[in-house]
Amino acid sequence: MLTDPDLVMSYRHDEADLVPYGTPSVVVRPRTTGQVSAVLRAASRHRVPVIPQGARSGLAGGANAIEGAIVLSLTAMNEIVDIDTENHIAVVQPGVVNAQLHRAVAEKGLYYPPDPGSWEQSTIGGNVSTDAGGMCCVKYGVTSEYVIGLEVVLASGEVLHCGRRTAKGVAGYDLTSLFVGSEGTLGVITEVTVRLRPAPEPALTLVAVFDTFAAAGAAVSGIVRSGLQPSMLEVIDRVTLSAIEAYRPMDLPTTAAALLIAAVDSGSRAPDDLARLAATCHEARAADVYVASDAAEADALLAARRLAHPALEQFAANLFPAGGGVMVDDVAVPRTRLVELIEGIERISTEHGMVVATVGHAGDGNLHPIIVIDRSDPVSIAQGQKVFDAIMSLGLSLGGTSTGEHGVGLLKRDWLAREIGPTGLKAHRSIKAALDPDNILNPGKIF
Template sequence: MAGLIAQLRAALPHDGGVLTDPDVLRSYEHDEADLVPYGTPAVVVRPRTTGQVSAVLRAAGRHRVPVIPQGARSGLAGGANAIDGAIVLSLVGMNEIIDIDTENRIAVVQPGVVNAQLRRAVAEVGLYYPPDPGSWEQSTIGGNVSTDAGGMCCVKYGVTSDHVLGLEVVLASGEVLACGRRTAKGVAGYDLTSLFVGAEGTLGVITEITVRLRPAPEPSLTLVAVFDTFAAAGAAVSAVVGSGLQPSMLEVIDRVAMGAIEAYRPMDLPTAAAALLIASVDSGSRAPDDLAAIAAMCRSAQASDVFVAADEAEADALLAARRLAHVSLEALAARLFPGGGGIMVDDVAVPRTRLVELIEGIERISAEHGVVVATVGHAGDGNLHPVIVIDRSDPVSIAQGQRVFDAIMALGLALGGTSTGEHGVGLLKRDWLAREIGPTGLKAHRSIKAALDPDNILNPGKIF
C-alpha cells in the first residue's frame, strides 16, 4: 500500500487530501444502516477536482484496490460502507455550486453540495429544487443521485431522477464521461444519465450534476387528520390519490412514531391516535378548495379530527415533526434497550391501490412476532418506512428483527411492490433485489457492471 499511498499523495497534494490516521479511517467505515457489515479502509482520499478523482481511479486500477465512493454517509442501506483495505473516496470536498442558470432553469453542482444548500441557493432567485429526503440538511446531491433519493414532495414532484438532466462521471479506467444535456429535451443515444442515477457508485464516480429546476411553488396550505386506525388513514390516502387531486405532500405517521417524536421533542401530537396524516397543497388560488376536498375525504374515511394549520409557522412545525421520526425512533430504541438499542429501517413501496393491505400487513407482522414496528412514510406514492426496533446486544432480538424485516419485504413484493422506493439497495437488500428482478435481471446487471468496471473495483459487493 505504501506505493499506492505515495501516488495518491502526489495526485492530491493539498492538506487533508489523503488521510491515513487509524482513528480518522474508522470514522469513514459505514453509513447509517444498522446491522450490515463494514470494514476499515486503508486510506481516505478527499479530492477537489474531477482530475484528482480520475488520478485516484487510475492508481486504484493499477494496484487492483477497491474504491468506495462516499458522500455524507447518511444512507440507510449500507451502500457507502467501506471494506478492509479499500480506498474511501470522499466527495464532500467537491461542494461548489458551479452555475445557476435562471433562464434555462438548471443548476450545475459538484457532488458534495448539500441538498439544503442547493435548495436555499436557488430559492434566492425564485427557483425550486424539489427532491427533499429526510436528511436534506446533511445529505449531498451526489449521494441523492447515487441512490435516486426521494422525500416528502415525491407525491407531486417525483424523485431525484426526475430532475437530473446530465452528469459528469469518472469511469473505473479514470476516463471522464459526459452524458445527458442542458437542453429541455434530447434523445441522442442511450440514456446513460439514467443508468448512473441510482447505481450507488458501482458503475462510476459522479463528479458533476446538472439538475432541472422549477419556478418557486405557491405557498402551501397544510392540514392534519387524526385516525383511530392506521388502515383508515390508508383509506383516506387512497381516496385522495384516486380523486385526481395533486397534493404536494401526503405523509403518514403511526402511533409508535408519534409517541417517539413527542418524547423526543414535545409538540402536543395526538399520541393516543393510531395514525396522523399530513397533507399539503401548493395549487395557488385553488389551494383552499383542494385542501377542503382533502379534509372531506379524510372525514369520510372516519377521521376523528381534522385540523388546518393556521399559518406557515404551524405548518413548518408539522413538517419538522415528520422529519424528526428517524432520530426520535433511535432515541426510543435506546430507551427500550439501554446500551444496545437500534433500528432497522425498511423502505417498501407498493402500488397506491394496495397501500391499505400493506399497512394492515405491517401491523399483523409486528403483532405476530412481538416486535415493535413504527411506520412512517410517503403514503401518497405508496412508499412506507417501517422501522423495526431491536436490541443490538441480543442475538435473539436481532434474529426476530430480521424475520420481521423479511416478512415485510415479502409482503411488499407479493402486493406488486418493490424492495426499495428511495433508499437504495446497498448491502441491506441485495438478496431482495435478486428476488425482485430474477435471474435474467441479475445477469443484465452483471453484464453492465462488467462492461464499465471489468476489474470490479468500484463499490464491490453492493447492490448484487
C-alpha cells in the first residue's frame, strides 16, 4: 500500500494526460484475488471510488484516477498460472505483460495472437479491459476472440467465475464477453483464461512504397477484394516514417507518402500469396515493392511500426520544445471506406493547419491519426481538439466506430453517446447499476 505523495502522484493517469485526472488517496498493489476482494469490500462499505490500473499504457484515460480514490494497481499479479498444451489454453493473472505470454507459449509451440503496439509494456488485464487488437488482428482477430473465461471481483467484493475451459459451451448469459472491453467499470479482473493457437508458419513480408496515401488505401481495398488473408497489413504515412527514422535510423524511405507492410503466414502457399499481394500493390500504382530477404529484416520492419508512438512523441517535443505532445485518435471504418477516411484526414489536417501523422491497421480499416500539439499553448490544444472531433465525426459518417481498440475511457465518452444513442446509453447504465449499484468502480469512464 503506497501513501507517499511522490509515489502516489505517478499513478494519476495513463498516456492520456490531456483529459481530466486527480490524485488518489492511496495506491494498493494486491498479489491475490483475496486481497482484491478485501479492498473492494472496504471500498463498497465506505463508498470510496476504486480505479483499476495495469501498466497505464492506455491512450483514452480509462485508467485515470479521480481525487481521493483508491488506485488498485494489478501489476504485481503477474503469474502465468497454467499453459495447457493439450487443450491449447493458458490461465494468467492480469499483470502478465502481453509479450511475456507470447514468448512463454511460443516455447511450447503455441501462439497467442493479440499483439498491441505496446506489447512489451501493456498487460493482459489491460488488453482484456479494452478489448485490445494489434498488428495481427487482420487475420487473427482481437482479444475478445481469445478470452474464454474470467475470474472477476465485483464491487461488493464477491468473486465471480464466468466462462469455461472447454472448446465450446453456451450455459447461461455470456458474462465473459460482457466484462471484456468494460474498462474496469463492472468488476476487477483477477484471472484470465485464453485460447491459444498452434504456432503459425514463418511469415513472408513485403513493403510497398506509395506516392500518395490514398493509393496505399486503394491497395488495401484491392487486397481485401482479392480474398487474400494477410497476417499483417499495416500502413505508415510520411510524417511517421520521418519521425521513426529520426528516432531510430533504419534507412526507411522517408520521401514516400505512405508505406504498406504486409505479411502472409500461409505455409506452402505463402510465396504465391505474397506474389499476389505484390501484384495488387503494383495495380494500385505502388512506386516500389520490396520483399524482406529474411526473418530478421521482417522483424525490423515490424519493430519500426511499433516505434510509431514514441517516435511521434519525440517529433512533437522537437517541434514544440516548450511542450510538444500528441493526441492519439483511434477510428475504424468499413474497409471499403478506408480511402475516404484517409482522404478526409488529409483534408482536415490541411483545413486546420495542424500536423496529423497517421498509422494503423489498414487491413481492419482501423487508423490512428496522431495530432501533434503544443501543450504550452491553449490555442494549439483547442485546435487539436477540433481536429480530433472532425476525424471522429468523419469516421462515424462513413459507418465507422469511435474506437477500434483503444477503448472509450474519458477521451471518447461524448462520441460513444453519439454512436450508440439514448437507448444504448440506457442499456449501458442499467448493466452498470446492476453490477455496481454504488458506482464505485472506475466512475465516470465510458459514459
